Amino acid sequence: MQTIIAFVVVFGTLVFFHELGHFLFAKRSGIMVREFAIGFGPKLLGITKGDTLYTVRLLPLGGYVRMAGEDFDLVELQPGHRIGLILGRDGKAERIVLNQNDRTPDMLYLEVERADLEKELFIEGYDEEERKVRYPVSRKAVISEKGQETLIAPYDRTFEAKPLGARVLTIFAGPLFNFILAFVIFTLLGLFQGIPTNEALIKDVTDDGPAVTAGIEPGDVIESVDGKTIGSWNAFAAIIQDRPGEKLDVGVNRDGEHLKFPLTAEAVDVEGQTIGQIGVIHEPVYEKDPLKAVVYGGEQTWFWFKRIFELLGMLVTGKFSIDALSGPVGIYQATGQVAQYGIFNLMSWGAVLSINLGIMNLLPLPALDGGRLLFFGFEAVRGRPIDKRKEGMVHLVGIMLLMLLMIVVTWNDIQRFFF
Known part of the structure; x- marks a missing residue:
C-alpha cells in the first residue's frame, strides 16, 4: 500500500505540473481548453468550471490538456440537417440541439442550408x-447531442489560430513546468533537510571492494580523481559509475594529510547497465541556509539535467542497451524502494523523475511535445504550417511506435522484477 500511495502521489504530481504548464499558457493565450485530465481511460471524477472540464481518470499513467482546434471536435452542420435552436434575449442562438427528441416549447426548428460555427457564427x-x-x-453557444453538451469554439479561440510564438510557448510550457517543479523540490530539500556540504566524506568501506584494497579508510574525504578536483559526492559518484573497469587515481584528505590511492573501479551490472563501483558508503553533512538552498535547487536541477542528457547520449551511442530503460513497472518498483528511506529521499527521486519527464517530452519525436515543436520549426522555415491532417498522421504513427516501445520496456521490467 505504501508503494501504491507513493507512486500515485509522485507520478500524479509530475503529470499535474506538466499539464498545468500547458493549461496556464493556453489560457494566457486565449485558447479554449476543453478538458484538463489527470490519467487516461474511463472518467472517475469530473467537474466543469467555465469552459473546461476537469477530470481524474482511471489509469494514472499520464494526462492531457485538450485544446479547441487540436482535435477534430467541431460539429459540422451539413445542408439538410434538421436541428433545434434556443435563442437568447439578444436573438442569438445559445443552444443548438441535434437530437430531434429533445423538444421544448421555446425551441425553434429549421433545416440547415448553410452554417459557420467558427468564423462568421451563423446558421441559415x-x-x-x-x-x-x-x-x-x-x-458561447452549446451544441447538444444525445445528452452530451459541447461548447462551440470560435476560430480565434482555437489553438491553430494563435500566433506561432504563443503555440510554441503553450507546448514548451509542459516540460518547462517539470524543470520548475524539480527546482522547487530541490530548494525545499535544501530548506528542510539542509544542503549537503561539498565534502565527499566516506562513512564506511566494504570488506572486499577496490577502495579497502587500495587503502582508503572511513573518515577519508575524496578530493580528486586522476588529478581533477571533486566538488561534491554526486560528481565523484558520477565519475566512478561512468568508468567501470578503468584504473583511477583517487586523492583523499585524511586528517589534513593529502594521499592518493590507485585503484580499478569494479564493473557491476545494475538493471542491465554496467556501472563502476569502488565499495564506499557516503555520509552527507548538511547545513541550513535559505539563500544557499535556492542556489542548491538550481545546482541540483542543472546537475541532473546534464546527467540525464549524458545517459541519453550513452543510449544513442550504444554504451548501454534498451534493456536498461524502465517503464511504469520499473518506476513503480523503484518508487516503492525509495519511499522506504523517508520523505526526503522520495522528494529527491520525484525531482529527478520530473527532470527526466521534461527532457523525454522535449525529444523531437512524433506525438511528444518535442515532435510538435519540431513541426513549429518547419512552419517557421516554410512560412506556413504543415497540413493538419498530415501532421496528425505523423503523430499517430509516433504514438503507435511509442506504445510499442512501452510494451517492450514494460516486458523487460516484468522479467527483471518478477522472474
Missing part, C-alpha cells in the same frame, strides 16, 4: 413554415 436555413431564416450564433 428553412423554418417549419418553409421560410428562409438566418440566426446569429452566440460565441
